[in-house]
Amino acid sequence: MNILIIDDEGETRARIARLLSRTDTVFQAGNGAEALALLEKEKVDLILTDICMPKMDGLEMIRILRSQGSSAEIIVMSGYSDFDYAHKAIKYNVRDYLLKPISPTELMSLVEEARKAAERRSYQERYGSQPFLNALFNGSYDHQGALARMEMLSLPVDFDYCLTGYVRLSTSSDAASIRSISEALSASGGKGIEAHAFLRGRSIAVLIFVKGITETYIWEKLSAFRSEAAASLGTMLWIGCSSPFRSMEMIAERDKEADALRRTTLFSSLLEFGGMSGTITQERLEKDAGILSERVTTLVLSESSPDSAIDEFFRTLSLIARGSSYAEAEDRIARLLNALKAIAASHLESGKQKEITLEIDEARRIDNLFDSRRMIKRIANRIQKEYMEENIPAGEAIAEMIKRRIKENIANEAFSVADAIDGLNYSESYIRHLFTNREGMSIKEYITAERMEKAFTLLRNGTSVKETAEATGFANQRYFAKCFKDYTGMTPTEWKADEPQP
Secondary structure, three states: EEEEEOOOOOOHHHHHHHHHHHOOOEEOHHHHHHHHHHHOOOOOOOEEEOOOOOOHHHHHHHHHHHHHOOEEEEEEEEEEEEEEEEEEEHHHOEEEEOOOOOOOHHHHHHHHHHHHHHHHHHHHHHHOOHHHHHHHHOOOHHHHHHHHHHHHHHOOOOOOOOEEEEEEEEOOOOOHHHHHHHHHHHHHHHOOOOEEEEEEEEEEEEEEOOOOOOOOOOHHHHHHHHHHHHHHOOOOEEEEEOOOOOOOOHHHHHHHHHHHHHHHHHOOOOOOEOOOOOOOOOOHHHHHHHHHHHHHHHOOOOOOOOOHHHHHHHHHHHHHHHHOOOOHHHHHHHHHHHHHHHHHHHHHHHHHHHHHHHHHHHHOOOHHHHHHHHHHHHHHHHHHHHHHHHHHHHHHHHHHHHHOOOOOOOOOOOHHHHHHHHHOOHHHHHHHHHHHHHHHHOOOHHHHHHHHHHHHHHHOOOOOOOHHHHHOOOOOHHHHHHHHHHHHOOOOOHHHHHHHOO
């Protein structure tokens, strides 16, 4: 602690300084004017000042300090027991008034009291009501105890009901944003709503006090409140609120409700309330999540962007988390990250694998869907980029090999998609997707198209329908005629009659 001793008697200053300098940093001044000059350069937590001094007395110096907004602890020392001095000192919010000669024991006791007060004030200036609000959200207070502390911290105690919540920006929601968010919420409150934001872990929590607004209309009022705060911040702002409550003893339960919204929001709605549930069965959602996860891993090894599939995957996870638990959604994310890690290990060189593994480890530490989605998109797109740079020629070669195999086996009745992709050393789903993306049709559709093109050529050159069927890999003439009509809208005989002869 920094202590300033002000006394025109040098011996008195030195004696007190020797006592206090064992544990603290001590400055000295001979009068009020010297003290004010020193205080312009040094930050002081406690001032010990005499009253009667030349140039500027102690009371005048205290008056000036308080008018400048100083909140330093002050102990007045004087050889006079005049009540008028003590009365003026109390008016300037000094800690105590000591009569000289000063007892070292009494002085040290007051210094320790001042030290604790200075520490509390410094903590309050640095963190505000944050420690109390975190303890309150943890369920550490009963209702009356909470109200008593809230009154000390100038928080509302006259309210109809409260809501807990979390605030998120579409950009960053780190500690650097807390001041601007607090200011925006304070300025946007208006009549009936007062919101106090604070850091809760790495998130920004909010306690909303409501007065004179029925629960029926709170959604409408909070929507306007959110919009005004977002306009003040100049960015998209999301607020997830718990259901209303009146007793502070319910705050921990309501915090869990709001925190679930924080974890699961994807910013599809900018104001959300707890207690909502979907109508789709969990079984259906979990099945969809599995399908979408597989789609993402397939798209990563293709030229098509995986972003839409990732968006759909996370929308499904949001419904799963709200209908069941966040742990289930978290498990699905972990599985997808494991799959992406395996893809990187199988298809990328070791240096790139290590970099992506670090990003995957970072993604595992995220505790909400919005940031998880953003991180997985980054990872998936990076894997895709690195893979495409290394494998585009191989992709072209795969498509050309499949087409060559189809042409070579056009008359082979037993030839199938499995034969077309056999031995290509890639997953079937990846090869199918790659081919479709390049040719605009599936491998099966391409086989049919090639057989029909071959049939057109043969029929146009006068080949019989029976011979054409055999030459294009159909088991019999009837089945060929059916497939031909499905493809062209006409039977082979009708098409041949309608087609100009060479």
